[in-house]
Amino acid sequence: MTPILLLGAGRMGGALIQGWREAGAFPVADLIVRDPNVDPAAFVGALVNPPLEALSAAKTVLLAVKPQIWREAIEDVVPHLAPDAVIVSIAAGVRAADISAAFGGRAVARVMPTTAVAIGRGTASIFADTPDARSVAHALFAPVATMVDLDREDLLHAATAVSGSAPAYLYAFVEALEAAGAGVGLDPAASAKLARATIIGAAALMEAGGEEPSELRKQVTSPGGTTAAALAVLMGEGGFGDLLPRALDAAIARSKALGG
Numbered sequence: 001m002t003p004i005l006l007l008g009a010g011r012m013g014g015a016l017i018q019g020w021r022e023a024g025a026f027p028v029a030d031l032i033v034r035d036p037n038v039d040p041a042a043f044v045g046a047l048v049n050p051p052l053e054a055l056s057a058a059k060t061v062l063l064a065v066k067p068q069i070w071r072e073a074i075e076d077v078v079p080h081l082a083p084d085a086v087i088v089s090i091a092a093g094v095r096a097a098d099i100s101a102a103f104g105g106r107a108v109a110r111v112m113p114t115t116a117v118a119i120g121r122g123t124a125s126i127f128a129d130t131p132d133a134r135s136v137a138h139a140l141f142a143p144v145a146t147m148v149d150l151d152r153e154d155l156l157h158a159a160t161a162v163s164g165s166a167p168a169y170l171y172a173f174v175e176a177l178e179a180a181g182a183g184v185g186l187d188p189a190a191s192a193k194l195a196r197a198t199i200i201g202a203a204a205l206m207e208a209g210g211e212e213p214s215e216l217r218k219q220v221t222s223p224g225g226t227t228a229a230a231l232a233v234l235m236g237e238g239g240f241g242d243l244l245p246r247a248l249d250a251a252i253a254r255s256k257a258l259g260g
């Protein structure tokens with residue numbers, strides 16, 4: 001399945017390269033990077049923006065450009081690809097059938113990853129047209145992500161809302177917690193330190209103990225105590241139970257729109 005051609009090496013393509021490097025998954029010499037403004041020094045050892053003729057060596061093509069420009073980004077590439085190259089797209093919303101048609105009928109897998117692939121702790125929701133394409137997607141993401149196979153392509157919209165976008169929800173929560181802590185009198189630096197360490201510790205505890213989030217929540221929530229008072233706000237009317245379905249609906253609608 002190598003060499004791997006990355007069309008786009010921005011935040012997500014770059015995160016994958018970093019994760020593969022740290023996991024020792026694919027030698028950097030097996031990577032071909034095509035991204036017009038990339039600094040070759042960031043990908044030493046890879047073939048960076050080679051002449052189009054060199055792209056015929058690629059066995060796997062990772063489509064990692066913005067959904068809005070994917071068609072123009074592949075136009076001059078497709079005629080140079082090997083007939084049996086497998087396409088793996090991480091572009092939000094863009095349908096496998098459209099990608100396959102634009103790539104001359106080649107097999108396609110779609111993956112919705114998260115940025116933590118950079119440290120081998122990503123998540124990857126995977127859908128593929130064919131078993132071979134699914135195997136290629138598995139091989140790309142197994143070294144850096146927890147994988148979930150989807151048996152219907154339309155579920156990728158939901159997976160994007162629940163997983164691909166979700167790291168940003170957590171970071172927004174931490175930002176808000178830090179700001180709220182400063183708002184109730186903590187020094188901003190102390191609030192940031194407390195908020196970040198608390199969230200990281202809580203996530204680590206969830207991972208280490210294997211207990212349900214609801215059980216862990218109960219362990220923190222003394223009857224009639226401070227946590228119960230705060231959760232009445234966060235989980236009451238207008239709280240998480242209302243907000244998250246609305247947020248997921250918004251992400252899903254945007255994912256569908258990006259697919260055209």
Ligand SMILES: NC(=O)c1ccc[n+]([C@@H]2O[C@H](COP(=O)([O-])OP(=O)(O)OC[C@H]3O[C@@H](n4cnc5c(N)ncnc54)[C@H](OP(=O)(O)O)[C@@H]3O)[C@@H](O)[C@H]2O)c1
Nearest residue numbers: 008009010011012034035037064065066067073090091092
């Ligand atoms: N970021 C995430 O958390 C995440 C998660 C899951 C999936 N995705 C998907 O991953 C894809 C990339 O997202 P991203 O966040 O990595 O965006 P990004 O940081 O903008 O990366 C895209 C890269 O593609 C480059 N590019 C532009 N035109 C190109 C062309 N013609 N050929 C090759 N490369 C080209 C861009 O260069 P310039 O910046 O110079 O234009 C940029 O470096 C999107 O489709 C997105 O839906 C992202």
